[in-house]
Amino acid sequence: VEKETAGLMERVYEALGNAPEALRFTRVVQAYTDSMKYMDLRKELSLMEWRKQQAEDSLRVAEEKRLMQAEAEARVAAQRNRKLLAFGGGAGVLALAFVLWRRLGRTRQEKARSEAILHNVLPEEVARELRETGTAQNRAFEQVTILFTDFQDFTELSASLTQQQLMAEIEACFTAFAGICQRHGVEKIKTIGDAYMAVAGLPVPRDDHAEAVAAMALGMLEGFRGVMRARSLAMQVRIGIHSGPVVGGVIGRHKFIYDLWGDTVNMASRMESHGEPSRVHVSQATRDLLEGRFRFAERGEIKVKGKGTQTTYFLLGRD
Numbered sequence: 001v002e003k004e005t006a007g008l009m010e011r012v013y014e015a016l017g018n019a020p021e022a023l024r025f026t027r028v029v030q031a032y033t034d035s036m037k038y039m040d041l042r043k044e045l046s047l048m049e050w051r052k053q054q055a056e057d058s059l060r061v062a063e064e065k066r067l068m069q070a071e072a073e074a075r076v077a078a079q080r081n082r083k084l085l086a087f088g089g090g091a092g093v094l095a096l097a098f099v100l101w102r103r104l105g106r107t108r109q110e111k112a113r114s115e116a117i118l119h120n121v122l123p124e125e126v127a128r129e130l131r132e133t134g135t136a137q138n139r140a141f142e143q144v145t146i147l148f149t150d151f152q153d154f155t156e157l158s159a160s161l162t163q164q165q166l167m168a169e170i171e172a173c174f175t176a177f178a179g180i181c182q183r184h185g186v187e188k189i190k191t192i193g194d195a196y197m198a199v200a201g202l203p204v205p206r207d208d209h210a211e212a213v214a215a216m217a218l219g220m221l222e223g224f225r226g227v228m229r230a231r232s233l234a235m236q237v238r239i240g241i242h243s244g245p246v247v248g249g250v251i252g253r254h255k256f257i258y259d260l261w262g263d264t265v266n267m268a269s270r271m272e273s274h275g276e277p278s279r280v281h282v283s284q285a286t287r288d289l290l291e292g293r294f295r296f297a298e299r300g301e302i303k304v305k306g307k308g309t310q311t312t313y314f315l316l317g318r319d
Contacts (some may be wrong), residue, residue, distance in 0.1 A: 125203040138249030142301035144201030148272035152236040240271025281316035
């Protein structure tokens with residue numbers, strides 16, 4: 001309705017010869033159009049991410065079933081070879097040893113593949129707990145630091161690329177982010193469309209969680225610029241950071257997803273959405289944890305959605 005009204009006002013002012021007002025409503029119509037395209041694209045990318053997660057989960061279940069089948073076959077073979085041993089003497093011993101050696105090697109390979117898939121979906125400590133006990137308990141963490149990123153000018157870029165090209169560009173950026181994340185010992189939590197979420201300080205608490213995320217954020221800026229130069233693109237990235245308590249845990253019984261809950265998550269997301277392109281926007285809480293080790297530019301007081309007036313900072317580099 002708002003778009004139709006703006007379009008009507010645009011035509012009215014054109015008829016009246018009022019070019020400035022006509023142009024203003026033209027921009028309103030374009031803004032509505034761009035907003036709808038962006039929303040549709042975000043939905044499509046989220047669906048693609050969901051399908052990718054489904055495929056990974058299906059692969060993990062298939063690997064676990066294959067492992068169980070291999071173990072069952074090994075037990076059957078052991079029983080059969082025990083019978084052969086009773087009649088075959090020394091030859092039976094050699095045959096049994098050879099068969100069991102091959103079965104054991106195959107089972108170990110299958111188990112290693114299943115564990116690798118599980119570690120790609122969950123943090124290592126959580127995957128170990130799930131593997132050893134069959135469950136993973138939700139846990140509260142007193143202090144972690146959370147990072148969110150989002151691509152600036154993503155709508156404009158998506159309009160000029162095919163879906164396959166767009167996904168290739170996002171994959172290149174997220175691959176670079178994953179390497180930087182691993183280098184600093186930070187856990188990637190998830191991606192949603194063109195957004196990326198990571199955290200330090202869980203599932204194993206660490207005192208330098210804020211420093212690790214700050215160093216990672218600076219590395220992400222450089223890594224992102226390198227990807228853009230290499231691929232001749234003009235996108236920019238916003239990064240937001242906040243520190244505080246959260247609850248972390250596994251969602252689902254058959255298709256596992258590790259996620260975080262709490263006001264700290266919301267505030268970190270606000271730091272990203274209220275930030276500026278090619279800058280790292282941090283809260284007062286994170287700045288206090290990094291004082292004396294990093295340099296900052298005070299942004300001053302801003303109104304943060306749902307949080308009121310907040311004093312925030314831009315991270316400039318190491319001190």
